[in-house]
Amino acid sequence: MRALTWHGKHDVRVDTVDDPEIVNPRDAIIKITSTAICGSDLHLYDGYIPTMQKGDILGHEFMGEVVEVGSGSTLKKGQRVVVPFTISCGSCFHCSKHQYSACDNGNPADNQDIAMELYGQPMSALFGYSHMTGGYAGGQAEYVRVPFSDVGPIVIPDGVDDDKVLFLSDILPTGWMAAENADIEPGDTVAVWGCGPVGLFAVQSAFLMGAERVIAIDHFPRRLELARKFGAETINFKESSTYEALMEMTGGIGPDAVIDAVGMEAHGLFVDNVVDQIKASTFLGTDRTHSIRQAIVACRKGGRVSMPAVYGGIVDKFPLGAFMQKGLTLKTGQTHVQHYLPGLLAAVLDDKVDTTFLISHRLPLEQAPEGYKMFHDRQNEVTKIVLKPGMAPQ
């Protein structure tokens, strides 16, 4: 089959690789119909994520048709499914508490040591996202092997377009969980840093959860315009001082809840001595923790901090004093996708959440490398690229 593979910094290629097969009883093989490039794929593209290997197949936002099932799968051939980016077994302690992204068992035993050294406990597994999180082949391909297919994939009713449900795989539940982690109360003012896909879904989710005002912060005019479309007020941080603007806009109180949907995407990975020490990688970038620091300082006393943004290392100059003195709460984590899927599928089908607005480009899988470059270089107008295997050249 054809698949988008990683070969190094800014070097991704579409190669011919072996077709996936059923290797464990609970597996299913999915024929991909749509697969998106995620903002976090750019971390891989930029070489910020350690434990990548040449030839790794990328992609963790995908859906398609079931073409083969193992004896333990509950799926049936011909069903259309969206697959969560988190690989969860459904039977460990964490899964039983619906903390699916903390699953103990998805990550192969040998890979678990890497995260254990870094974070104290092994990480769960994700599709197409380095060997620390399992080394699983991703979905930017014609076919993919889906482990624990009786737990993850959600079946999509006939007649619903891929474009409408594809983002159930990651960014919609991630934006939703970001808003949920902000413990929004009716009447709240919520500030969201970053108007990428997760930030924009967090804006929509925050309103659905009862926020009276949502203030979205970015510097790409096109993305701020999308945030305004969903009712958010906006701050372009290139044109105004974010902290001053937030304080003025909230009468000196500060936002009740703040959401960092930027993370290392825009600013690079933190200085990370521990990572260096264990030589997890020789190419870890270094940068500031600007958005989370700013969010904590702006947040009102007794407010809530939600951090869907992806971070990997050790943070320097974290405003711990402001955090303690103001009595803030922080919630974060990889998304427990499986927990949110039934509710969010219903919300999408009832048109409570708009998903298709995000897609700015559609490309055949063969042009995926071009897509990565576009997404990387032109973030203002390229909001989301969906790859479709077999689509005519664009």
Add this chain to the structure above:
Amino acid sequence: MTGWQDSNGRDSAPPSTTKNDDVVASEIDRLDGSSGDTLIGRTVTINRPPAELYAYWRDFPKLATFMENVVSVEQIDAVRSHWVVKAPGGKTVEWDSVVTEENEGSSIAWSSAPDAEVRNSGKVEFREAPGGRGSYVTATIVYDPPGGAVGKLIAKIFQREPAIQARRDLRRFKQLMETGEIATSAWTRKQVEEENA
């Protein structure tokens, strides 16, 4: 005092985590028939009852399912089993192992037979975990340290530090017991065969 405190009022940290050589020595003495002077211990929580985990483990031939370097285990009699383990260069090493102490449903201790080329001993315990989380499974292994001839041989056979090997084998045991399969990122059967080779 709770059921989790040591009945002798001692510190609760397991002997395998001690910084004190005397504690290691006395723990090794407690393990009947042990050989070697290095002690490692690993505990994993498995979301299944202790009796079920004990029963799977006690059926020694099944251990090869999740122990990476074990080719086969053959049961000779009630307490003796014959082990075939991978060695470098496509070779194997074999030895007999004897169950030295056993508590139905809760623990099994073993030691290699006195004439074994690769001497090793240890104990696996299955305890009910708090909060309905299933079981704590603790493997304690005693071996000669790297540097000694036998220790070197063991390190070669297990291809990595015994503590890491034990940790990984316990994780595979957990995966098998909780999910019915062992997680792999291989996406073809050929890749699985290469992984198991």
